[in-house]
Amino acid sequence: MPAQKNLKNLVAACLAALFVAPCLSFAALDSSKLVGPGKCTDCHKSEASAWQEMKHYKTFDDLHRRPAAKEIAAKLEIINIKTESTCMQCHYTVNDTGRAVAGVSCESCHGAAADWITVHNEKGRRADAVAQGFISPSNIYQLAVNCYSCHTVPNEKLVNVGGHQAGSAIELVSWVQGEVRHHFKSGTTNADATPERKRMLYLVGRVVDLEFSLRGVANATEKATYAVSMARRAKAARAEIQKILDVLPRDEVKAVAAAADGVALKLNNKEPIMAAVQTISDLGRKISDTYKGEELAALDALIPTVVQGTPYGAAP
Numbered sequence: 112m113p114a115q116k117n118l119k120n121l122v123a124a125c126l127a128a129l130f131v132a133p134c135l136s137f138a139a140l141d142s143s144k145l146v147g148p149g150k151c152t153d154c155h156k157s158e159a160s161a162w163q164e165m166k167h168y169k170t171f172d173d174l175h176r177r178p179a180a181k182e183i184a185a186k187l188e189i190i191n192i193k194t195e196s197t198c199m200q201c202h203y204t205v206n207d208t209g210r211a212v213a214g215v216s217c218e219s220c221h222g223a224a225a226d227w228i229t230v231h232n233e234k235g236r237r238a239d240a241v242a243q244g245f246i247s248p249s250n251i252y253q254l255a256v257n258c259y260s261c262h263t264v265p266n267e268k269l270v271n272v273g274g275h276q277a278g279s280a281i282e283l284v285s286w287v288q289g290e291v292r293h294h295f296k297s298g299t300t301n302a303d304a305t306p307e308r309k310r311m312l313y314l315v316g317r318v319v320d321l322e323f324s325l326r327g328v329a330n331a332t333e334k335a336t337y338a339v340s341m342a343r344r345a346k347a348a349r350a351e352i353q354k355i356l357d358v359l360p361r362d363e364v365k366a367v368a369a370a371a372d373g374v375a376l377k378l379n380n381k382e383p384i385m386a387a388v389q390t391i392s393d394l395g396r397k398i399s400d401t402y403k404g405e406e407l408a409a410l411d412a413l414i415p416t417v418v419q420g421t422p423y424g425a426a427p
């Protein structure tokens with residue numbers, strides 16, 4: 112099955128790249144460690160119900176039927192979207208035999224779970240779970256990287272030849288708090304995040320947007336839709352950082368802006384751009400680990416209040 116091999120090669124290349132440079136495009140799911148969403152929904156019933164209303168869930172049944180999808184596939188000479196294609200990286204959860212078992216599912220966002228599923232819910236063992244690949248909601252940087260690795264659509268051929276959209280207008284607060292919201296900890300209602308949490312999501316999300324937009328520019332090889340869109344995206348992300356800097360002139364935010372300003376957004380400029388990406392990535396991690404939402408009230412005026420889609424359980 113050649114497609115399966117391609118997927119594995121891609122994963123291998125991506126993992127290899129992790130040791131020399133930040134992975135160029137994709138936070139790949141380790142399919143050998145996948146348990147499948149059915150294992151999570153046994154215990155997380157409310158989260159499961161919320162997930163089943165997401166486009167992430169529905170894409171499993173409807174992507175291959177959509178005319179727009181068929182058009183993209185035809186341009187790329189893909190015969191079967193669901194069983195042997197690049198579409199699988201982002202639209203599906205793929206197991207280690209190369210089969211799509213769900214749409215974008217729990218483990219697409221929280222990490223392949225074989226090694227952490229039994230420890231993540233034990234008191235005091237979150238760090239152990241994280242060491243085993245658990246993407247915890249407490250690690251906002253990692254959560255965000257995961258969203259952006261799909262939502263910037265870092266695939267030049269898919270965009271230039273297939274005509275796929277070049278990424279989403281994703282902003283972390285509004286895109287987590289809408290149809291993706293599943294926050295039942297404090298009871299049975301699907302609660303909105305606290306203002307402190309939103310500030311952290313907002314700030315880290317904007318930094319990661321800049322990081323991934325620059326990655327997109329670094330990987331562009333031809334002057335066409337993909338390169339142009341990524342450069343535009345990076346400029347917009349830099350402008351958003353400026354707005355943040357104007358109200359929150361802290362050292363790390365300044366350094367993020369400075370790193371982006373140091374590089375020209377042009378083709379064949381991979382090395383300097385990736386150096387900036389690395390700097391911004393380190394800063395994003397530091398901000399996520401050390402900043403406190405309580406200290407970031409200055410950001411409130413910037414945080415969007417309109418969310419993407421309807422939260423599960425909300426009055427229509």
Ligand code: HEC
Pocket residue numbers: 146147150151152153154155217218221224228231232237246247248249296
């Ligand atoms: C045996 C029951 C059980 C299973 C199976 C299970 N969980 Fe949990 N999970 C829990 C409990 C209990 C908690 C802690 C209370 C809570 O947050 O609801 C928890 C917490 C979490 C958290 C929040 C942790 C944090 O750091 O705040 C996430 C995310 C999560 N689980 C995801 C998953 C995913 C994804 C799966 C499937 C791969 C899964 N869980 C399978 C019981 C389970």
Ligand code: HEC
Pocket residue numbers: 177179180181183184187189192196197198199200201202260261262263264265266269273275276278279280
């Ligand atoms: C790198 C990740 C990635 C890959 C690979 C990918 N997609 Fe997508 N696709 C996305 C994301 C993210 C969205 C959601 C965009 C949004 O709503 O902002 C999307 C949306 C779509 C849409 C909906 C567009 C619309 O306006 O309704 C179609 C159709 C689609 N993809 C088809 C495909 C096909 C066919 C393939 C394989 C040839 C594919 N995608 C591969 C990430 C990807």
Ligand code: HEC
Pocket residue numbers: 148151152155158159162167215216217218219220221248254287291293294295296297304308312
């Ligand atoms: C599109 C990505 C995505 C998918 C799919 C997803 N989650 Fe989450 N999950 C998140 C994010 C992001 C958060 C943190 C939200 C926030 O900060 O408000 C989270 C938080 C959680 C929490 C902690 C909730 C709390 O009350 O604090 C649990 C438990 C959880 N997810 C379980 C699951 C389970 C089980 C599934 C599958 C049925 C699932 N998630 C699917 C992204 C996702």
Ligand code: HEC
Pocket residue numbers: 166167169170174200201202215219220254255257258259261262283286287289290291419420
């Ligand atoms: C594995 C890839 C992947 C990951 C990881 C991922 N998404 Fe998505 N997301 C998609 C795809 C693909 C679609 C479009 C599905 C479709 O329309 O068929 C989508 C759609 C969405 C939509 C609906 C957009 C619309 O047009 O209405 C929202 C909101 C969203 N994602 C938010 C998030 C957030 C927030 C995260 C991180 C917590 C995240 N996603 C992580 C692939 C991903």
